[in-house]
Amino acid sequence: MNQPHPLEHVLFEVKRTIVGQDVLLERMAVALLAGGHLLVEGVPGLAKTLAVKSLAAAIGGQFQRVQFTPDLVPADLVGTRVYHQHTGEFETVLGPVFANLLLADEINRAPAKVQSALLEVMQEHQVTIGRETFAVPEPFLVMATENPIESEGTYPLPEAQVDRFMMKVVVGYPTPPEEHAIVARSLQSAPLTQAMLTPESLIELRTRVEGVYVDPAITDYAVRLVSATRSPGIVGLGELEHYLSYGASPRASIALVHGGRALAFLRGRAYVLPQDVAELAPDVLRHRVVLSYEALADDLDADAIVTRVLGSVPAPDVVLQSR
Structure with missing residues (x-):
């Protein structure tokens, strides 16, 4: 226990890109270790999406990002059945939820029926399409970002879905020294985030x-x-x-x-x-x-x-x- 474990290296790798946000990064690590989903709220421009993307790159595995919009439909998330006329058969096309880490960006920009499409997969780690059930890869984690509910053009999340998020982290503005470092880093090309873990090693950590x-x-x-x-x-x-x-x-x-x-x-x-x-x-x-x-x-x-x-x-x- 006294030896540094691999997640410390993961957080260090993320911090090469992200300035500050120590609480958010620690809560992300807790979610990874506990197998819980994370909801991150804050006004635009606070690097919420960048933090999740950097973490995904640092833990390796499959990563998918879905930008939630008002015209999104549930099939865009979980997948659908497609009819092939020349064979007369249906083929199941799996959606972007089939990944180790799913980034649901601005989740409150989509209506409740789309948000509710995540209910089954967040709780049971499986998706039902038609009469078939498909398991998502393990480990599976949803990290969602949202702007405050008062923003124009947003939808409140259904209570049943909100309850499936292990934690909700509210991200605030950076301090002046942190913002100075952010601006200084923006003058250079962002470093590529290296994978410090594999999905298998994350399961072992759990x-x-x-x-x-x-x-x-x-x-x-x-x-x-x-x-x-x-x-x-x-x-x-x-x-x-x-x-x-x-x-x-x-x-x-x-x-x-x-x-x-x-x-x-x-x-x-x-x-x-x-x-x-x-x-x-x-x-x-x-x-x-x-x-x-x-x-x-x-x-x-x-x-x-x-x-x-x-x-x-x-x-x-x-x-x-x-x-």
């Missing part, structure tokens, strides 16, 4: 992550955090009840524990600490909490509610024993 110890108290902490988003009154936050229409689903508890395990592995530990879970909680919960109209009227966002919940749910004192 197996090693499964060996990271998760204390039962850590699991209990994750469940208490998620439960508090459904019933804030149980942690003394009764005043938040009318701000929440729905809390986070059990997928959030799973994502917190699996994500915490991946983060611990990434930081060279063989055990999960409560701060691993707490650090990932905003990214895991912000898109799963459905706010009421009262919250919107009082200018209260999901991050503010998650922060209140984090401050009210006590972290456990985990006594770590050698296994």
Whole structure:
């Protein structure tokens, strides 16, 4: 565990192209290790797409990019059956989702029926076309970018699909020194990103992550955090009840524990600490909490509610024993 693992080399390779965005890159690595999908939100021009493309190049494997537009149809994503007149038979043509890493660029530019085409493949890693079912290659990961919902010409993502994203990372503007470095790099040709991993070695890394110890108290902490988003009154936050229409689903508890395990592995530990879970909680919960109209009227966002919940749910004192 003390030796640097290959994902450190992957992140270093991505950083040859990307300036800053440390949190985003770390969350990408967590998603890779935990096998979860990632949603990245930010205004245009913050290198969201470039970060995902650079990561895809650094991990090797098959990469596909789909630009979501209002005229996209589900068959453009998953594939369709084509009739050949000269043979009188149908042939199945597989779509771009059949890749190790799928970049769904500006996913909220397409209507809900297209976004919903990703539901089956994100959860079950398979696509059904006609009466046939096709498995996508492993490992399989969807990384989607979106502009803020308030932008003109966008569609809100269906709740069922949003819940399938393990984390939602909000990307902010760079600091002035970072922006200076960005401009300086733009004056030269961008370096080619080298593949530092193979899909097989990524699957092997995931197996090693499964060996990271998760204390039962850590699991209990994750469940208490998620439960508090459904019933804030149980942690003394009764005043938040009318701000929440729905809390986070059990997928959030799973994502917190699996994500915490991946983060611990990434930081060279063989055990999960409560701060691993707490650090990932905003990214895991912000898109799963459905706010009421009262919250919107009082200018209260999901991050503010998650922060209140984090401050009210006590972290456990985990006594770590050698296994």
